[in-house]
Amino acid sequence: xxxxxxxxxxxxxxxxxxxxxxRSMSTWRRRLLIGIVxxxxxxxxxxxxxxxxxxxxxxxIGASFTALRDPAxxxxxxLTLYIAFITxxxxxxxxxxxxxxxxxxxxxxxxxxxxxxxxxxxxxxxVVGYMLLLLFGRTGVxxxxxxxxxxxIAFAVPGMILATxxxxxxxxxxxxxxVLEAFGxxxxxxxxxxxxxxxxxxxxxTFPALRWGFIYGVILTFARxxxxxxxxxxxxxGVQGRTETVTLFIYRALDERQYVGAYSAALxxxxxxxxxxxxxxxxxxxxx
Amino acid sequence: xxxxxxxxxxxxxxxxxxxxxxxxxxAWTYVTLMxxxxxxxxxQDGLRDGLGTLWQSVTSPIAWSALRLTLWTSALMAVVNAxxxxxxxxxxxxxxxxxxxxxxxxxxxxxxxxxxxxxxxxVVLYGPQSFIGAWxxxxxxxxxxxxxPGIVLALLFxxxxxxxxxxxPVLQSLDxxxxxxxxxxxxxxxxxxxxVTLPALWLPIASGALLSFAxxxxxxxxxxxxxxxxxxxxxxxxxxxxxxxxxxxxxxASAMSIVMLxxxxxxxxFVDWLRKRGRxxxxx
Numbered sequence: 033x034x035x036x037x038x039x040x041x042x043x044x045x046x047x048x049x050x051x052x053x054x055r056s057m058s059t060w061r062r063r064l065l066i067g068i069v070x071x072x073x074x075x076x077x078x079x080x081x082x083x084x085x086x087x088x089x090x091x092x093i094g095a096s097f098t099a100l101r102d103p104a105x106x107x108x109x110x111l112t113l114y115i116a117f118i119t120x121x122x123x124x125x126x127x128x129x130x131x132x133x134x135x136x137x138x139x140x141x142x143x144x145x146x147x148x149x150x151x152x153x154x155x156x157x158x159v160v161g162y163m164l165l166l167l168f169g170r171t172g173v174x175x176x177x178x179x180x181x182x183x184x185i186a187f188a189v190p191g192m193i194l195a196t197x198x199x200x201x202x203x204x205x206x207x208x209x210x211v212l213e214a215f216g217x218x219x220x221x222x223x224x225x226x227x228x229x230x231x232x233x234x235x236x237x238t239f240p241a242l243r244w245g246f247i248y249g250v251i252l253t254f255a256r257x258x259x260x261x262x263x264x265x266x267x268x269x270g271v272q273g274r275t276e277t278v279t280l281f282i283y284r285a286l287d288e289r290q291y292v293g294a295y296s297a298a299l300x301x302x303x304x305x306x307x308x309x310x311x312x313x314x315x316x317x318x319x320x
Numbered sequence: 321x322x323x324x325x326x327x328x329x330x331x332x333x334x335x336x337x338x339x340x341x342x343x344x345x346x347a348w349t350y351v352t353l354m355x356x357x358x359x360x361x362x363x364q365d366g367l368r369d370g371l372g373t374l375w376q377s378v379t380s381p382i383a384w385s386a387l388r389l390t391l392w393t394s395a396l397m398a399v400v401n402a403x404x405x406x407x408x409x410x411x412x413x414x415x416x417x418x419x420x421x422x423x424x425x426x427x428x429x430x431x432x433x434x435x436x437x438x439x440x441x442x443v444v445l446y447g448p449q450s451f452i453g454a455w456x457x458x459x460x461x462x463x464x465x466x467x468x469p470g471i472v473l474a475l476l477f478x479x480x481x482x483x484x485x486x487x488x489p490v491l492q493s494l495d496x497x498x499x500x501x502x503x504x505x506x507x508x509x510x511x512x513x514x515x516v517t518l519p520a521l522w523l524p525i526a527s528g529a530l531l532s533f534a535x536x537x538x539x540x541x542x543x544x545x546x547x548x549x550x551x552x553x554x555x556x557x558x559x560x561x562x563x564x565x566x567x568x569x570x571x572x573a574s575a576m577s578i579v580m581l582x583x584x585x586x587x588x589x590f591v592d593w594l595r596k597r598g599r600x601x602x603x604x
Contacts, residue, residue: 066411070423072404072408073408076473077480079445086444130350151355151585156558157558159558160358163362197354261434282440283436298436298440301434302441306432309432310425310428
């Protein structure tokens with residue numbers, strides 16, 4: 033509803049202010065406000081970003097590349113990507129299903145389900161890792177079961193995947209839900225009337241309409257999974273070569289004062305996430 | 321809107337009920353396994369010895385100082401973020417200027433950058449080895465890294481988008497008519513802003529600021545790098561939990577986790593309630 037009103041509002045926003053406001057006062061204030069905001073954003077966001085770039089290349093570009101050739105970084109990137117891909121695969125399926133259930137059905141406990149999926153936004157990553165440790169750790173609730181089945185979750189990759197899944201749970205559903213809601217059911221009903229089966233309707237009518245919400249959800253989930261730190265630190269332990277993701281490598285490298293390696297890896301990770309999120313935003317705007 | 325789609329979806333004859341139940345139970349199982357069970361375990365563990373023990377662990381000197389530090393730095397961040405976020409949204413909606421698109425993109429940057437990387441950035445910029453960090457320390461005797469100012473800066477960076485993105489759409493859909501009417505009646509622009517524009521924005525400002533506060537309580541990645549882990553000085557609640565987990569002190573870790581979870585959940589629920597109320601006010 034508000035989305036329909038937005039374009040006109042945007043046109044309104046650029047129309048000149050009422051004439052009886054003194055023009056010179058208004059330009060003066062305008063410049064001041066813009067100046068304050070630009071200075072704030074530059075100092076708060078851009079200055080640290082620039083500092084990281086110069087920090088990574090402080091000993092020359094060659095030194096950063098040598099540092100990045102460290103086999104520990106390579107295996108850390110592999111593990112990070114592995115965890116991120118699995119996370120995306122699980123959420124792409126269940127997150128979309130969750131969005132579908134929340135938008136299309138009303139049932140007892142709807143409000144609960146809808147409220148609960150936002151909880152990971154508010155839970156500290158450290159607490160997420162700790163919760164999983166209480167479940168799967170050596171003295172955890174499920175420890176006897178895991179021992180019988182001979183499965184290792186804490187201080188191993190499966191635990192880190194679970195932690196990343198928890199932290200990224202809201203993204204998929206929250207991206208798909210508004211698109212699904214806006215799309216409505218008329219076209220699906222038309223398809224059904226023409227004899228399409230449920231699956232056919234989903235793949236040929238609904239899914240194409242959801243495409244951008246789905247892609248954006250996947251990218252956000254992926255980017256967030258790449259950068260997860262606290263939860264995987266607690267549940268994975270950060271054992272070099274075994275449970276060390278890129279963020280955990282950066283943490284260890286800082287601790288060991290390998291600054292060039294730490295800054296270079298941080299720069300690569302930051303750029304990767306940046307390109308993913310900004311790139312998708314750009315694509316989505318062009319699509320519109 | 322959702323109500324009509326519900327009715328029509330139910331009237332569609334082709335979807336067999338078992339499919340509906342299947343997908344619904346899949347959604348519930350997914351949420352229960354991923355979210356509810358882990359959350360229940362932590363409450364069960366922390367409350368095992370009763371509320372008294374929980375209170376004792378949280379009020380031990382180190383834990384209490386960590387909690388206080390977390391709360392005041394988060395509150396300070398929320399206030400600054402509310403003011404600067406509203407100003408940023410105002411400038412982005414009401415003015416056209418070169419570089420506006422860039423500013424709009426910068427607002428989203430913190431969402432894309434891993435918080436650990438944010439911490440690294442701040443250390444590079446303000447740390448003792450950096451030019452600015454050394455200058456501030458020599459000239460003003462001002463420490464940013466391993467001290468509360470660094471924590472506030474990290475929280476401001478990470479939470480920058482929340483108020484802006486909450487206020488922006490509301491400001492955009494706010495018609496200029498009431499502001500113009502006020503101007504016609506002779507109100508100065510400052511009066512218009514304080515008496516007409518701001519009252520319409522308090523809800524998104526409050527919900528954005530409270531949401532950023534809730535997130536700030538649990539922030540870890542940026543803070544552990546920026547603040548280090550100095551008990552009684554720069555150790556926040558999340559870093560405290562990390563330390564207790566590392567030293568296998570379950571009582572301390574669970575107690576602090578429960579306090580953090582309860583605070584954050586209450587805030588998120590309150591924001592949810594605020595937004596629902598706001599939507600109802602709009603419809604009337």
